[in-house]
Each structure stands twice: as C-alpha cells, then as structure tokens.
Amino acid sequence: MATIKEIAKEANVSPSTVSRVLAGSSKISPETTKRVLEAIKKLGYVPNANAKGLVVKKSFTVGVFVPREPENAFLNSFFDQVITSICALVNSFEYDILLAISNPEKERELLKRLVESKKVDGFVLLSSREKDPAIEYLKSIDFKFVVIGRPSGFENSVNWVDNDNVKAGFEATEYLIKLGHRKIAFMGGPSDLVVTSDRFSGYKRALEKYGIQPKSSYIKFANYYRKSYRESAYEILNQEDRPTAIVCMDDLIAVEVFKVAESLNLKVGKDLSVISFNNSNVSEICQPPLTTVDINILHLGRLAAEVLMMDLSESTKTYRRIIVPHQIVERSSCSKVQVL
Structure with a gap:
C-alpha cells in the first residue's frame, strides 16, 4: 500500500501537506488539494483510520x-x-x-x-x-x-x-582586562534569567583569574525597562571611583550606558570602554560602533x-x-x- 511519503512525492508536495489534506484543512489551496487527491487515487492509498485520527488532532x-x-x-x-x-x-x-x-x-x-x-x-x-x-x-x-x-x-x-554564556562572559571580561582595565563593571538584566547568571559567572571567573577583586558598587542588575537600565548606569558611572570599563548584558543595555556616559561628559571608547552581547543591528550604528559578542x-x-x-x-x-x-x-x- 502507498505511504504518505509516496503520495507527497507523486503530488510534489511535503508529507505534512498530504497530512493536512487528509485532515480536511482549509489552509491548503484548492489546486494543491486536487493534486494530492489525484495522487491518492492514482496510487490507491487507503488511510488508516487510527492514523488519520491522530492527524486530525494536530494543529500544524x-x-x-x-x-x-x-x-x-x-x-x-x-x-x-x-x-x-x-x-x-x-x-x-x-x-x-x-x-x-x-x-x-x-x-x-x-x-x-x-x-x-x-x-x-x-x-x-x-x-x-x-x-x-x-x-x-x-x-x-x-x-x-x-x-x-x-x-x-x-x-x-x-x-x-x-x-556557552559562562565562557562568553569570561571572554568579554578578559578582553577588557587585556586592554589594561582593572576597574570593570557588570550590568545585567533580571538576576533570575539563566543567561544573566551565566554571563555574570563568566565575568567573576575572569576577574578571579587575573586577581581582580569584584567591587559591589560596580555590579547592577536591572529589569526589562530602559529607565531601569539608565538608573543602573548612572549609579555605576556617577560614583567617585568610577569604572573604566563595563560589560553589558546585551546591546540594549549598552545603548543606555552610552546615553548616560554622554550626559556625564564621558567619551565612550576613550574615557569608558563598553563591551556587550548579541551583535544586534544597533551595535553597528552606535557612536562609536559597539564592540559586542556575536551569539549567532x-x-x-x-x-x-x-x-x-x-x-x-x-x-x-x-x-x-x-x-x-x-x-x-x-x-x-x-x-x-x-x-x-
């Protein structure tokens, strides 16, 4: 007896399209439906009642x-x-x-x-x-x-x-350390996000490897609102012993860091180094363009x-x-x- 795959090949469609036709889906065009039905008739396909019942239950x-x-x-x-x-x-x-x-x-x-x-x-x-x-x-x-x-x-x-976000967080932090930075901050998203905790773990591991003591005032976690990102960035950058570099959880946070830095007359890429994650479209159009971890x-x-x-x-x-x-x-x- 012919199979759904054979019907699909004969009608030049995918097996899922054949399944949809058998299920009576209205989303398949009349022309395609006709072609599938003709292939079914030509090959003498007889649907198994139980199998068809399972197909009908699928939403695709x-x-x-x-x-x-x-x-x-x-x-x-x-x-x-x-x-x-x-x-x-x-x-x-x-x-x-x-x-x-x-x-x-x-x-x-x-x-x-x-x-x-x-x-x-x-x-x-x-x-x-x-x-x-x-x-x-x-x-x-x-x-x-x-x-x-x-x-x-x-x-x-x-x-x-x-x-591997632990590794990515480590490498982003190490990148700054190899540029000579020792006062490195971390700005993350919500602390219950696994990606936040993993990248933060990588940040801490890099500091530990190079004998740098983490400073609590350099570490901030914010919620999903841009206002929260800006407030955290201001708290980090407005302190007397401000960091010279920041690891940002993602490009959106980095954008807010850029804005706060400008308001404090700090030049990103000179007075402050910023590295981020995601390599989103905004990273190329920032001024200056943003160094970021491309996560594909x-x-x-x-x-x-x-x-x-x-x-x-x-x-x-x-x-x-x-x-x-x-x-x-x-x-x-x-x-x-x-x-x-």
Missing part, C-alpha cells in the same frame, strides 16, 4: 512563547531576529506560528489554555529562568517544547539550544526550530542539547587604558 502550529510584559516584549531586537529565523524554518515544514506573550505571573495560565485547546503542537520558549514555571509546567505534562537558553535543573531532560541569533532560532520539528516527527524521545559558538566583534567602543 508551533507556539513561540515570550515571557515578558507585552509592552516590553520587543524592546530587545534579539526577539525580532530569533522569531524571524524560527518562522522561516517552521514555515518550510508548512507549519504556522502562534506568538504567545504573557506577563510572567500569568504565563502558566496562558500555556495551559493553549495546550488544552490544542492550538499548538509544541512550543519554542525564548528564554529560561531559575525555577522556570513554563519549563516546569510543560515538562510535567510531557508536552513537546524546546528552550533557547540553558534550562536550569533540566539540562539532561529537556531539548535546548544555547551559547539567527542560528540559535533555526536550530531550536529544527529540534522541535524533529521532536514532533519522532515516536521515540531523544533529548538534544546544542551549543552555538560565539565570537567577539571588535569595533570602537573599547580602548586600552591610558598610562599616565
């Missing part, structure tokens, strides 16, 4: 979950880029995307509603936190998902894609989507952990310490 939709207040969800261009790459890969499998954005305190409720309504077949979670409620919930009901970020406490029992955002999104699509198509469970390489992109926001 992937949920992309952003645990942020809606008004702040896209302040950081990381999310624009990673969602773009996820969409491109998922769409190539003829799946749709459902974007789910929720205040952190309501995320479990939102995920539960989407799962129980069968609106999505799986999720891509765009961040991870310590004791992450989204990971804990989806794991508890054995629902398919992948995390962009290290899933703290679930590293060996969850699909995830990430950079598009690659992160594509790989996460690939892992989820593989998981959705396999009957046996194989957990995948993928580490995406990073590299420092040198621009003009960092300079050597001037020896008087």
Whole structure:
C-alpha cells in the first residue's frame, strides 16, 4: 500500500501537506488539494483510520512563547531576529506560528489554555529562568517544547539550544582586562534569567583569574525597562571611583550606558570602554560602533526550530542539547587604558 511519503512525492508536495489534506484543512489551496487527491487515487492509498485520527488532532502550529510584559516584549531586537529565523524554518515544514506573550505571573495560565485547546503542537520558549514555571509546567505534562537558553535543573531532560554564556562572559571580561582595565563593571538584566547568571559567572571567573577583586558598587542588575537600565548606569558611572570599563548584558543595555556616559561628559571608547552581547543591528550604528559578542541569533532560532520539528516527527524521545559558538566583534567602543 502507498505511504504518505509516496503520495507527497507523486503530488510534489511535503508529507505534512498530504497530512493536512487528509485532515480536511482549509489552509491548503484548492489546486494543491486536487493534486494530492489525484495522487491518492492514482496510487490507491487507503488511510488508516487510527492514523488519520491522530492527524486530525494536530494543529500544524508551533507556539513561540515570550515571557515578558507585552509592552516590553520587543524592546530587545534579539526577539525580532530569533522569531524571524524560527518562522522561516517552521514555515518550510508548512507549519504556522502562534506568538504567545504573557506577563510572567500569568504565563502558566496562558500555556495551559493553549495546550488544552490544542492550538499548538509544541512550543519554542525564548528564554529560561531559575525555577522556570513554563519549563516546569510543560515538562510535567510531557508536552513537546524546546528552550533557547540553558534550562536550569533540566539540562539532561529537556531539548535546548544555547551559547556557552559562562565562557562568553569570561571572554568579554578578559578582553577588557587585556586592554589594561582593572576597574570593570557588570550590568545585567533580571538576576533570575539563566543567561544573566551565566554571563555574570563568566565575568567573576575572569576577574578571579587575573586577581581582580569584584567591587559591589560596580555590579547592577536591572529589569526589562530602559529607565531601569539608565538608573543602573548612572549609579555605576556617577560614583567617585568610577569604572573604566563595563560589560553589558546585551546591546540594549549598552545603548543606555552610552546615553548616560554622554550626559556625564564621558567619551565612550576613550574615557569608558563598553563591551556587550548579541551583535544586534544597533551595535553597528552606535557612536562609536559597539564592540559586542556575536551569539549567532539567527542560528540559535533555526536550530531550536529544527529540534522541535524533529521532536514532533519522532515516536521515540531523544533529548538534544546544542551549543552555538560565539565570537567577539571588535569595533570602537573599547580602548586600552591610558598610562599616565
């Protein structure tokens, strides 16, 4: 008896399109539907009743979950880029995307509603936190998902894609140390984000390696608001013994550091060195252009989507952990310490 793959080859479509036609999906064009039905008739395909029942239960939709207040969800261009790459890969499998954005305190409720309504077949979670409620919930009901970020406490029992952020934080800090800096600050996002804690760990390891004592007034963690970033930057730069360099959690924080530095008559790239993460579009148009760690955002999104699509198509469970390489992109926001 013919298989769905053979039907797909005969009709010159993907197997998922054949499955959608068998499920009676209205999203497939009449022309494509006709071609698939003709291939079914030609090859004498007889759908298995049980298999068809399973197909009907599929939504052919992937949920992309952003645990942020809606008004702040896209302040950081990381999310624009990673969602773009996820969409491109998922769409190539003829799946749709459902974007789910929720205040952190309501995320479990939102995920539960989407799962129980069968609106999505799986999720891509765009961040991870310590004791992450989204990971804990989806794991508890054995629902398919992948995390962009290290899933703290679930590293060996969850699909995830990430950079080695401890190493990246170490290398960014070491880069400044090798330029002669000893007074190096760290500005992070929310402290419960795993990416924040990992990059901060790398920062501390670099200081320790080179015998530099961390200074508590040089270390700040802020929430998702730009105002919070500016306030933290001001507290760091307005102290009498100010740092000569700052490791910023991401490019958005670095932009706010640039603004505060200017207000204090400090010239970035001369009076203050700044290194950041993400290599977003803004890093090239900053004045001066921003030295940043390229974490290969598009690659992160594509790989996460690939892992989820593989998981959705396999009957046996194989957990995948993928580490995406990073590299420092040198621009003009960092300079050597001037020896008087």
